[in-house]
Amino acid sequence: MVFDGGDGDNDNDxxxxxxxxxxxxxxxxxxxxxxxxxxxxxxxxxTLTTLKIGLPERRFxxxxxxxxxxxxxxxIGSRNTxxxxxx
Amino acid sequence: xxxAVEIQLKxxxxxxxxxxxxxxxxxxxxxxxxxxxxxxxxxxxxLNQMTDFFQNNTVKCLEVEDFVSxxxxxxxxxxxxxxxxxxxxxxxxxxxxxxVDEVLDALTRHTGLRKITLSHVEIxxxxxxxxxxxxxxxxxxxxxxxxxxxxxxxxxxxxxxxxGLSDISVLKELxxxxxxQTIESLTTAYxxxxxxxxxxxxxxxxxxxxxxxxxxxxxxDMGVADxxxxxxxxxxxxxxxxxxxxxxxxxxxxxxxxxWNSIMQRIGDCALLENLxxxxxxxxxxxxxxxxxxxxxxxSLREISLSLINGVSEAGWSAFSAVLRNPxxxxxxxxxxxxxxxxxxxxxFSNALASNTKLKKFNIQGTFSITSNGFAAFTHLLCNSSSIxxxxxxxxxxxxxxxxxxxxxxxxxxxDDQLKITLPEDLMNLLQLNKENSPNEAARLKIIMTHFSGxxxxxxxxxxxxxxxxxxxxxxxxxxxxxxxxxxxxxxxKVSSKKxxxxxE
Numbered sequence: 001m002v003f004d005g006g007d008g009d010n011d012n013d014x015x016x017x018x019x020x021x022x023x024x025x026x027x028x029x030x031x032x033x034x035x036x037x038x039x040x041x042x043x044x045x046x047t048l049t050t051l052k053i054g055l056p057e058r059r060f061x062x063x064x065x066x067x068x069x070x071x072x073x074x075x076i077g078s079r080n081t082x083x084x085x086x087x
Numbered sequence: 088x089x090x091a092v093e094i095q096l097k098x099x100x101x102x103x104x105x106x107x108x109x110x111x112x113x114x115x116x117x118x119x120x121x122x123x124x125x126x127x128x129x130x131x132x133x134l135n136q137m138t139d140f141f142q143n144n145t146v147k148c149l150e151v152e153d154f155v156s157x158x159x160x161x162x163x164x165x166x167x168x169x170x171x172x173x174x175x176x177x178x179x180x181x182x183x184x185x186x187v188d189e190v191l192d193a194l195t196r197h198t199g200l201r202k203i204t205l206s207h208v209e210i211x212x213x214x215x216x217x218x219x220x221x222x223x224x225x226x227x228x229x230x231x232x233x234x235x236x237x238x239x240x241x242x243x244x245x246x247x248x249x250x251g252l253s254d255i256s257v258l259k260e261l262x263x264x265x266x267x268q269t270i271e272s273l274t275t276a277y278x279x280x281x282x283x284x285x286x287x288x289x290x291x292x293x294x295x296x297x298x299x300x301x302x303x304x305x306x307x308d309m310g311v312a313d314x315x316x317x318x319x320x321x322x323x324x325x326x327x328x329x330x331x332x333x334x335x336x337x338x339x340x341x342x343x344x345x346x347w348n349s350i351m352q353r354i355g356d357c358a359l360l361e362n363l364x365x366x367x368x369x370x371x372x373x374x375x376x377x378x379x380x381x382x383x384x385x386x387s388l389r390e391i392s393l394s395l396i397n398g399v400s401e402a403g404w405s406a407f408s409a410v411l412r413n414p415x416x417x418x419x420x421x422x423x424x425x426x427x428x429x430x431x432x433x434x435x436f437s438n439a440l441a442s443n444t445k446l447k448k449f450n451i452q453g454t455f456s457i458t459s460n461g462f463a464a465f466t467h468l469l470c471n472s473s474s475i476x477x478x479x480x481x482x483x484x485x486x487x488x489x490x491x492x493x494x495x496x497x498x499x500x501x502x503d504d505q506l507k508i509t510l511p512e513d514l515m516n517l518l519q520l521n522k523e524n525s526p527n528e529a530a531r532l533k534i535i536m537t538h539f540s541g542x543x544x545x546x547x548x549x550x551x552x553x554x555x556x557x558x559x560x561x562x563x564x565x566x567x568x569x570x571x572x573x574x575x576x577x578x579x580x581k582v583s584s585k586k587x588x589x590x591x592e
Binding site: 041042044048049050051052053054065066067069070073074075076077078 | 093094096097100101104107111112113118119120122
């Protein structure tokens with residue numbers, strides 16, 4: 001599995017679902033995907049093989065995005081700091 | 088504070104990342120000690136912040152792509168020494184300020200480097216000199232060089248490269264492809280190729296892969312074309328005991344039958360060859376016959392592509408089908424797409440495949456001369472319904488008659504749609520049955536469907552118990568019993584007498 005955080009190919013970027021026009025559902029999906037990715041990193045889930053950091057076509061809801069990336073970076077670096085704020 | 092669990096993530100890809108994303112991400116990320124493969128696509132202004140990451144990790148693979156406005160991070164490459172694979176791709180044309188020779192020079196510290204891929208970049212003479220330096224370093228482990236879609240390789244560059252190729256002893260893979268569009272002159276292109284092929288004849292290495300697809304290698308003169316053919320033949324002979332993959336697709340400039348015949352003969356000498364691509368070439372019948380002769384006793388080849396071959400007639404393809412008669416053939420995939428394949432050719436191949444136990448994919452995509460008669464030959468091959476024995480002896484291996492596109496590329500999908508042929512439904516079902524079942528199971532199901540369904544079966548009583556046991560593994564037993572009403576007559580009588588007895592009580 002590749003966590004596709006945006007690679008400009010207009011497909012499979014996280015929470016990007018072009019056929020789904022329901023924004024509320026999207027936000028729920030995004031948050032779930034974010035948490036799921038963090039869990040996979042920390043659990044060394046073997047299905048997560050590659051992490052892509054890029055420019056997703058759609059943004060995270062509200063102010064969660066910077067905190068999410070900080071939490072992802074910290075998780076990959078095994079550093080436990082702002083993760084608590086994000087979760 | 089460190090977490091108790093050490094992170095095991097192995098790969099990360101930076102793809103034109105947002106600067107604000109990176110500013111949040113990098114401080115934690117640089118502490119990582121598990122990632123071994125890094126892809127950087129697009130400019131990363133904060134790359135200097137990752138020096139600590141590269142110095143303290145054992146990154147084995149670095150892919151750099153599309154550094155458009157800034158130089159490739161040579162200082163980053165020089166800050167560590169653990170690379171085994173390096174790839175540099177620029178699909179947006181020549182770079183301002185970034186020189187390939189400087190990038191290659193920066194790799195000198197990485198003595199464990201095994202593979203270099205350069206694509207869509209202008210190597211230049213200085214770049215080839217730097218590549219030679221890496222090749223000829225006494226401690227060099229460089230086993231694979233892939234020069235793919237270069238810009239202006241040039242005869243002088245080929246000459247410089249040939250010096251390195253003849254002296255290196257550890258090289259296993261060489262690719263020089265897609266230079267056709269960028270050569271300096273069609274008239275003189277052979278000069279550089281003559282140098283490279285000459286070096287391969289003298290090489291201290293034993294190549295396992297040679298990929299020279301989409302090149303113009305000859306000249307306008309027949310003598311030059313024959314000289315190039317001879318050089319390639321000799322190079323193949325030199326590596327014939329180790330070569331496993333050979334790609335001569337769209338290898339333009341060899342124009343004589345004698346030239347191709349000598350190459351085909353050497354292909355036959357490659358005893359370990361597993362993958363051969365000769366697609367998009369012009370072959371006369373004599374050349375395809377020479378290839379058939381070279382492969383008729385081959386036991387190693389698993390995949391061959393002969394897609395888009397011009398100049399071969401029905402007789403030529405029929406002659407080639409002899410390759411599949413070889414009982415020791417290891418061929419699993421044959422690509423004959425976009426060729427002039429007709430019903431007669433289909434009959435020849437179906438006859439040749441009657442005893443073949445290896446071929447799974449027979450790609451005839453884009454061959455629009457085949458009628459129901461030609462497809463019927465393959466239906467008969469997959470299920471000869473003459474008797475139970477002939478059905479059992481039919482081909483239960485072939486799964487596909489066209490290429491399945493594995494990636495999601497929309498352009499490829501569109502092309503596949505245009506080339507798709509419509510197979511009869513019964514043939515589709517038989518292919519599917521082969522694909523989803525083991526050969527034994529496929530044979531069993533074909534026998535049941537062909538001989539034990541839908542009509543009364545005339546079977547000796549002594550054989551019935553074995554037939555019932557054989558089919559009793561699944562719901563096919565029901566269809567079998569329905570087809571043999573005599574078996575159920577006695578059951579009906581017993582049920583009726585018991586029912587009468589209960590009623591009387």
